[in-house]
Amino acid sequence: MGDDNSPRRKLRLGALAVALTATLALLCCTGGTAAFFLTELSGGSDDLSPEAQSACGSSHQVKVSGKMPRFAQYGESQIRNAAVIIKVGSDMKVPPRGWVIAVATAMQESGLRNLPHLGSRNDHDSVGLFQQRPSQGWGSPEQLQDPSYSSRKFYEKLVKVPGWEQLSLTRAAQRVQVSAFPDAYAKHEELASKIVDALAGGAARTVQVAQRSICNAASRGQIAASGWTAPIPGGVGSGFRTASRPRHNGVDIAAPKRTLIRVAATGRVLVARCDPANNGQLSCDVDGYPGKGGCGWFVDVLHAGGYVTRYCHMIVKPRVVPGQLVKAGEVIGEVGSSGNSSGPHLHFEVHLDGDRSSRGAVNPVPFMRDRGAPLNGKA
Structure with missing residues (x-):
């Protein structure tokens, strides 16, 4: 388990100063947590009506x-x-x-x-x-x-x-x-x-392809009208907080090594570093294994609305740095197997209200589906 007791740092997302006071304790794919708290923009909380949810792909x-x-x-x-x-x-x-x-x-x-x-x-x-x-x-x-x-x-x-x-x-x-x-x-x-x-009728969940609005097709860098895209193509293998892994605060998407990872929406990079686990004694520059602990090379990004997305187990150092503004679909790293991992995959998390701890984590599958960028996995 790796700990980061760095002093308070300030990052700006546009004109907004985000104060971070943090202690990071990531165990990623064995269900670890990250105790980070921040103040950030809050978006609307209104849910889509059932009619709007079912109408995606209509004539709008x-x-x-x-x-x-x-x-x-x-x-x-x-x-x-x-x-x-x-x-x-x-x-x-x-x-x-x-x-x-x-x-x-x-x-x-x-x-x-x-x-x-x-x-x-x-x-x-x-x-x-x-x-x-x-x-x-x-x-x-x-x-x-x-x-x-x-x-x-x-x-x-x-x-x-x-x-x-x-x-x-x-x-x-x-x-x-x-x-x-x-x-x-x-x-x-x-x-x-x-x-x-x-x-x-669900128009914000569409992608424009050949002058047609295609519902739920945001992958491989395509951006839905909502501004979101799937980080990598593929389907969910290990799901969110399953009976066998109740502390698994994200989902795992299997993919070959070096598959490009794209940021899911425009935002500001909060963290881009190695979470080496085991008190920092183990490297992220080698393949991990079950029980090793840690997210390996990983990135956290803060988005408008107070959402945070996390991308774990990259093969090498991320392509972005803390404080960097990234736009939806921009490549931030490559799939690997560093940290607590049994094989190449992306561990992907979504957190609400700027809370990077396990308390802020939500199931990424319905979250991304509702934004027209489904992970093509099981709910």
Whole structure:
């Protein structure tokens, strides 16, 4: 078992300072824990409706009239504005990833409210859902207070950004908005994805392939509209906290050595190092074995919404370093068998609320499936 009693360090995810005070005790695939606590952005907690969960892969018909789904943070008129944003994107044949970006942008800029000019309370002449400025050529004040018009103007600029679908939400939104607070968009991605799913039949869980939205196909570097991808292709072998391994806080995905491991979503690297186990006496640069202990070479990444993903048993030192910003699908390492391992595989964990200990761990299988990036394993 390896311990890290380093003093408190501060990492930034955008404009947010994350204070870490940590004692790491990883036993990975024998069910160890890591006692880390941090303060981080919190996303929306609204669950998808059963209708939205079952509708993934539908034609994504969006209604802007009638009763709207409920989200704790927003009233019906605000969700109706989100529906208008999504429908305009759909009518313009913008892929669903663009809908998530647009809704998240409007959440940050106006709280999904169609704001008039706020006079002395406003820094500039910004109006509408996206706080677009007439003085910068977006349109007249009257036009920009039409949600359909302002949404169309946003999408027109978004699709002209080279490679916008591969950019992080923050970078894509910033290229359109040129905001004074460019790092503020990321915290809305999780809830924006849920709103898009609820209003457009699971659209945030799709991948755009040959101009078609394919449900649950995010692997091999493809990114779902939600912004998530599977770390490696393959299916789950050893599951989450099974009867035989109740302390197994992740899942194991078998793969050949040197298979590329991709980060599941955009985020900031928290840890990238060797967990050598047995009081640091054993190396991570050799194959491990059952009972050795430790995660071997591993990486932890913090994502918007307070999610943390963990990637264990890499064959060599990770390709990333603590504090580095990584975008969804970026290669962070290679599959190996270092640490407590009986063969080449990726041990993959997901933690909630920034809690890297066993208390924060959740089953990655339904978590990733709900984001359109299934691990293709058993629930």
